[in-house]
Amino acid sequence: MTVRIGNCSGFYGDRFDAMSEMLEGGELDYLTGDYLAELTMLILGRDRMKNPERGYAKTFLRQAEQCLGTALDKRVKIVANAGGLNPAGLAEALREVARRLGLDARIAHVEGDDLIARADELGFVDAGQPAPLTANAYLGAWGIVECLGAGADVVVTGRVTDASVIVGPAAAHYGWKREDVDQLAGAVVAGHVIECGAQATGGNFSFFTEIADLSRPGFPIAEIEPDGSSVITKHPGTGGLVSVDTVTAQLLYEITGGRYAGPDVTARIDTAVLSADGPDRVRISGVRGEAPPPTLKVSLNSLAGFRNEAVFVLTGLDIDAKADLVRRQVEAGLAQRPADLDWTLARTDHADADTEEAASALLRCVVRDPDPNVVGRQFSSIPVELALSSYPGFTLTAPPGAGQPYGVFTPGYVDAAEVPHVAVLPDGTRVVIAPAPVTRALEDPSAPAAPALGEFGPTVRVPLGRVAGARSGDKGGNANLGVWVRTDEQWAWLANTLTVDAVRELLPEAASLTVTRSLLPHLRAVNFVIEGILGRGVASQARFDPQAKGLGEWLRSRHVDIPESLLPKGHSA
Structure with missing residues (x-):
């Protein structure tokens, strides 16, 4: 049976009522939430400085107090990374909530990602530089799988990859093994689409004026099949839109190219094929996976x-x-x-x-x-x-x-074997999760050739956004900028026109920076990574848009010479 996995949070501070809306709005097997970002870890680090018993997302605890009974009644299991820097503390706080409410809830958590006590030993402390306040490795899904297999109703984690809270339930549901890389990669892609909440249902969407009702968009659901393919949808009657375009936009969010590396699998974003599957339904198929790299990223x-x-x-x-x-x-x-x-x-x-x-x-x-x-x-x-x-x-x-304190983000890497990944089951049993037995060094896929340009006739100078959508965001001090179009003819033009040199010219702030480009033909998309444009990360606020959220919209507003034949009807001037 297809497993239905919903999302109710894309960041710490997302819509509070989303958890109850998702539980009450339709059928689900699992409800997940992503509460962590690079900036969130810094915020939680400062919370922990004030009170060592904190360091987790307090919002999640309040949501659980309202919704845990409903989830248990409906047999919906909850998986969230809201544990932040203190997943054990959040798990205990959840048990106290359950006791106070008279609920029999089996709570488990995943830990081991917090490396701050070993930061010097692991080479994360540089002479002359501020000592790190937080140091957390990105764990994968197998601790979550272990907890769910032991009957947990709620699993809270620390710093796992954003998609892991979705991959874990899918792998537990179908009994996937580590070698099932295509299935895992498909779940990673589905997870990447829904983990940012309403960004998959019309939020932050370039063509938002085409959406009939965006006043309160519904949160997304991934219906994941045994082979890892999925359908992205939302509860009926909710606002927003799920379309090939909204899913494409989210697939392009905060990636670095055709390969999307994680601790469990490297998902080939460049193999994903999207197709409409009915109103507010988009099918993702064809995703291929490879063994994960031998190192884990550290925040x-x-x-x-x-x-x-x-x-x-x-x-x-x-x-x-x-x-x-x-x-x-x-x-x-x-x-x-x-x-x-x-x-x-x-x-x-x-x-x-x-x-x-x-x-x-x-x-x-x-x-x-x-x-x-x-x-x-x-x-x-x-x-x-x-x-x-x-x-x-x-x-x-x-x-x-x-003056207010500010932080800086630095990415690090550590051998996966150096990181303890531990599942703490509902009965307190501790299960050590071994690192991936087979790994593969990350490499760039072979660059596909741009399609033949062809003849498109006379051009008109208009904003790029007349034909192209965009989604941008932060990756530490770098910015990711994905641009896509809707037709094969537009794609041939875009792939040949929007080069690295063109981006440097259109975005003068990037003129002196390293810019890399990746072509994603299945998505009719071009992805750029602009290194260093955000200084030392979002907390350093190096530019007025510190997370590069508006970078794609700035690019869309720049005027370029576009063939009139490629412009949508009614937009030829």
Whole structure:
């Protein structure tokens, strides 16, 4: 029988009611949730500094208090990575909730990913650099499988890969073995689609205006078959849309190319074939898998210092001159120059504007330093003191406050055999999960040739987004940017036109950075990785869009010469 696996969370802070909506909205076998991201691990690390008994996603505990009885009544098993830095603590808190509610719930957890106590031994501490606050290896699905096999009703984990919370239930349901790489890869791809919640059902979707009701999109479900193929869908009557386009967009999210490596299997994203399977149903088939790499990725987060900023509003004429004046004034007033001092001017102003806001630009000054006083008292008073002695119309969006701590993310790698992967069963039994017996070093797939370009006739200069959708996101300090089109003719044009050089020209912020491109013909998509555009990760806030969420939409807004014959009807000018 097909196993139905739903998702109710794509991040720590996602829609609180989604767990109850998914449990009450239709039939499920498993309900999963992804609560962890690179930034979340830093947040949980700071929570643990304040209280060693914390370090897990408190939202999940509140959701479980409301929904655990319903899940037990409906025989829906829950699997989530909400344990964060303290899965054992969350498991015990869940048992207390169950006892208080009079529920007989079998709770299990997976641990072993937390390597902070061994960070120096494993080579994750660099002289002269801040010591890591968190160090967590990305575990796979087999600890989850062990817990479910022992009858667990709820399994909570620490840092497992996002897709593992979906792969584990599928593997447990069908009894897959480690050598079943195609089946596992299919489940990884299905998991990658649904683990970000409503991003698979119309959220953050380039063509969102085509969706009839996006006011409250439903959360996604993967119906996974014994061979690893799947259908992505959602509960009937919920908002949003599941289409080949929404699934394509999510498949392109935060990947690095045709191979998607994990601790259990390397899934070949470039083999996935999507097809419509009815209203709000998309079939994923053809996914092939390979043995996983011998190393596990490690998420390292450090507190790097303190950060502050001031945003000046510049209105009307002489914007550049006003910006130059306030730059000179601020820098002259600094008793000690911060380690980092960055200025950016956003020309949001319009000539002859009919509102004051439309006539204004924003000048942002960001400072960072290991010393909180340098970015606190010594900096924050300067912009305020300029109020009556600077450019005409001087104003700030808000006065700067005290410097706030900021973090940096660093990826690491460790031999899988060095990481203890332990399933703690409902009765307390501890089962050690061995690393993958067969591994394969990760390599780039052979680059497919771009299709023949052909003749498309006259062109018109319009935004790229007239024909292309995009999805972008962060991978540490790098940004992933996937672009796809809808027809074979558009694909031939896109693959030959949107080159690395073209992306550097269209996105000047990437002009000096390393950019790699991968072609994904089955998806009619091109994927780019732009290295270093996010500095040292989202917590460092190196740019105003620190997670690169809008990078794809910026690219879509850039004007290029597109053959008129490729434009959708009604969009030829």
